[in-house]
Every structure is written in C-alpha cells, then in structure tokens.
Amino acid sequence: MSTLFQITxxxxxxxxxxxxxxxxxADFHVRFDMPGYERLVIERHGELISVAHYYxxxxxxxxxxxxxxxxxxxxxxxITQALGNRREKFIERDGKTFVDTLFHRQVAFFLALWxxxxxxQGWAEKGQVQDDERD
Numbered sequence: 173m174s175t176l177f178q179i180t181x182x183x184x185x186x187x188x189x190x191x192x193x194x195x196x197x198a199d200f201h202v203r204f205d206m207p208g209y210e211r212l213v214i215e216r217h218g219e220l221i222s223v224a225h226y227y228x229x230x231x232x233x234x235x236x237x238x239x240x241x242x243x244x245x246x247x248x249x250x251i252t253q254a255l256g257n258r259r260e261k262f263i264e265r266d267g268k269t270f271v272d273t274l275f276h277r278q279v280a281f282f283l284a285l286w287x288x289x290x291x292x293q294g295w296a297e298k299g300q301v302q303d304d305e306r307d
Contacts, residue, residue, distance in 0.1 A: 177283035178246040180290050181214060181223060187296040204299035210236075212295060219243050239283065248279040 174182075185191040185202070194200045200216040210225040213235075224238035236254035241247060252258040261275040 175246060175280065175283065175287075177223075177287040180287035184290065184296045184299065185214065188299070188301050190301070203302045204295060205302060206293070206295060206299045209293060212290070212299065216243055221246065237282075237286075239279070239286075248276065248283060251279055251282070 182191055182194075184204070185194050188202075188204075190202055194202075194214070194216055197216070198218050200214075202214050204212040204214075206212075210227045213222070213224050213226060215222040219242055221241040221243050222238060223241070224235040226233045226235050228234070234254055235252060238252040239248060240250040240252075242249055248261065250258065250260040259272070259275065259279075261272055261279075263270045263272060
C-alpha cells in the first residue's frame with residue numbers, strides 16, 4: 173500500500189515526466205527549485221531513495237531534512253536533520269543488529285506532514301527542474 177509521501181513524490185516526478193526514469197534507472201537525481209523555498213532533491217541509487225531539502229550555509233549545502241527510504245517499498249530507513257541529528261531504523265552494535273521499534277511510526281508521521289506541505293506549496297505545479305541536474 174502506497175503512503176501519502178510515496179504518492180506525493182511520485183506525482184511530483186510524474187508531473188515533470190520523470191517518474192519512468194526514477195523507476196527504471198538505478199541511479200537517478202533531480203533537483204527542483206521554487207522561489208521562496210529550499211531546493212528539493214530526489215535521488216535513487218539502487219534500493220536507496222533519498223529525498224531532501226537543502227539550504228546554503230557559509231557556501232555549503234546542508235540537507236534538512238534528508239530521509240532515506242528503501243526502493244521499491246518506500247519504507248523509511250533513516251532520517252538526518254540539520255546539525256547532524258541522524259536516526260536509523262536498524263542499529264548495529266557489537267556485531268548485532270537492533271531495530272528501533274518506534275522509528276517507523278514516528279518517521280511515517282513526519283513524512284505524512286512533509287507530503288502535505290509539498291502538496292500545499294505546489295511543487296508539482298510550480299517547481300522547476302534544474303536542467304544541469306537532470307538525468
């Protein structure tokens with residue numbers, strides 16, 4: 173079952189004729205710009221999806237937030253926010269893998285909120301693809 177976040181990102185890509193490339197290319201990258209908002213970048217590298225807003229600080233681009241999801245399930249696996257706050261669903265310690273049991277519910281709530289913001293801000297209609305960034 174598709175989440176609101178998946179539907180929103182796929183609709184954004186579809187509105188710019190990029191959904192097929194996202195789904196078929198193992199390496200995909202696109203940057204959207206829209207006046208008044210931080211740039212929005214969507215990437216896919218094999219089974220890793222990254223969706224992030226970027227702002228500039230002292231000449232450096234800083235992702236905030238940057239969410240990582242598994243492709244093709246769109247299951248969130250990590251989230252990074254400004255100032256280096258990173259949270260992962262799977263935690264490796266002493267050769268063992270632990271699962272953060274609260275991760276999915278908490279991050280899914282955030283992603284639904286982010287999806288509603290992306291829709292309300294009109295990225296599908298007003299976002300501009302940067303041609304030099306397009307695959």
